[in-house]
Amino acid sequence: MRKNDPATNNREIERKFLLRQLPDKLKRSRHYIIEQGYLATESAGRQVRLRKKDKSASLTFKVGRGAHREEREIRLSQKQFAALWPGTAGRRLRKVRYEIPWKNLLIEVDVYRGRHAGLVVAEVEFPDRVICRRFRPPPWFGREVTGDKRYSNVRLANE
Amino acid sequence: MRKNDPATNNREIERKFLLRQLPDKLKRSRHYIIEQGYLATESAGRQVRLRKKDKSASLTFKVGRGAHREEREIRLSQKQFAALWPGTAGRRLRKVRYEIPWKNLLIEVDVYRGRHAGLVVAEVEFPDRVICRRFRPPPWFGREVTGDKRYSNVRLANE
Numbered sequence: 001m002r003k004n005d006p007a008t009n010n011r012e013i014e015r016k017f018l019l020r021q022l023p024d025k026l027k028r029s030r031h032y033i034i035e036q037g038y039l040a041t042e043s044a045g046r047q048v049r050l051r052k053k054d055k056s057a058s059l060t061f062k063v064g065r066g067a068h069r070e071e072r073e074i075r076l077s078q079k080q081f082a083a084l085w086p087g088t089a090g091r092r093l094r095k096v097r098y099e100i101p102w103k104n105l106l107i108e109v110d111v112y113r114g115r116h117a118g119l120v121v122a123e124v125e126f127p128d129r130v131i132c133r134r135f136r137p138p139p140w141f142g143r144e145v146t147g148d149k150r151y152s153n154v155r156l157a158n159e
Numbered sequence: 160m161r162k163n164d165p166a167t168n169n170r171e172i173e174r175k176f177l178l179r180q181l182p183d184k185l186k187r188s189r190h191y192i193i194e195q196g197y198l199a200t201e202s203a204g205r206q207v208r209l210r211k212k213d214k215s216a217s218l219t220f221k222v223g224r225g226a227h228r229e230e231r232e233i234r235l236s237q238k239q240f241a242a243l244w245p246g247t248a249g250r251r252l253r254k255v256r257y258e259i260p261w262k263n264l265l266i267e268v269d270v271y272r273g274r275h276a277g278l279v280v281a282e283v284e285f286p287d288r289v290i291c292r293r294f295r296p297p298p299w300f301g302r303e304v305t306g307d308k309r310y311s312n313v314r315l316a317n318e
Contacts, residue, residue, distance in 0.1 A: 039220050040199035040207045048199045048207040059218070061198050061246040072246050074239040083233050087220040 018142040037088025057081035177301040196247025216240035
């Protein structure tokens with residue numbers, strides 16, 4: 001989930017799930033195309049990602065694996081983005097993101113395009129660890145894949 | 160060497176040398192403090208570097224080793240830099256860079272500070288491969304260390 005203030009430095013607490021089925025309200029939900037690529041990635045989840053979401057561009061630094069990660073994000077101008085984007089060649093992916101409000105949370109459903117068409121995952125970000133632990137997935141959620149490298153975007157972008 | 164246009168995407172052609180002695184004109188040369196750190200680095204020289212040089216901040220993507228590298232650089236606002244800089248903790252270095260015009264070229268002498276105090280290297284960037292090959296180092300240059308990982312800034316920043 002994007003932060004309200006793009007310069008905010010903080011820890012993300014989120015969980016990721018496969019979907020048993022697409023929710024009925026999917027098509028009526030707010031959605032947009034995300035295009036992202038990786039400039040550099042290390043083990044331990046350290047990565048620098050470029051992302052374009054509608055017309056807004058960003059650069060995000062992440063480190064750590066699983067439900068708790070450190071994340072630092074800045075907005076980029078179109079010119080800054082254009083200068084760096086070629087560096088992500090061969091390490092990109094596209095997906096449509098649907099935002100589905102659910103109880104007091106927001107479920108983000110990512111429908112992958114291109115090579116990974118058919119893959120659909122849901123991510124939920126939590127305001128704290130207690131709410132994260134207590135989360136009861138809706139019935140249309142499938143297996144939890146939080147921290148599963150096979151479903152990391154870095155891995156998918158490189159496959 | 161910094162590019163005139165920070166958004167220019169190009170290949171760097173440069174060579175790096177140890178110094179036998181400091182040149183006489185060093186202290187009279189233009190110089191400034193460089194502080195840099197790495198958000199992420201991979202093998203094959205792939206890296207994302209943050210740098211502060213006087214008051215200007217930049218983010219640079221590099222890939223490749225040795226004399227020929229691809230480099231993409233953008234300027235960052237102070238706010239963008241401040242948001243990302245903490246991500247480089249433990250992967251930083253400081254040096255004073257002296258710019259010494261030499262024939263039609265510019266020699267950059269880097270005098271390291273902190274843990275690497277005592278280390279001095281010179282870098283020369285060339286407009287093309289022919290001039291690069293034909294370069295005759297001045298007598299105060301020592302051994303060439305182009306592509307030698309021991310003197311890569313990434314390695315020094317992580318030591």
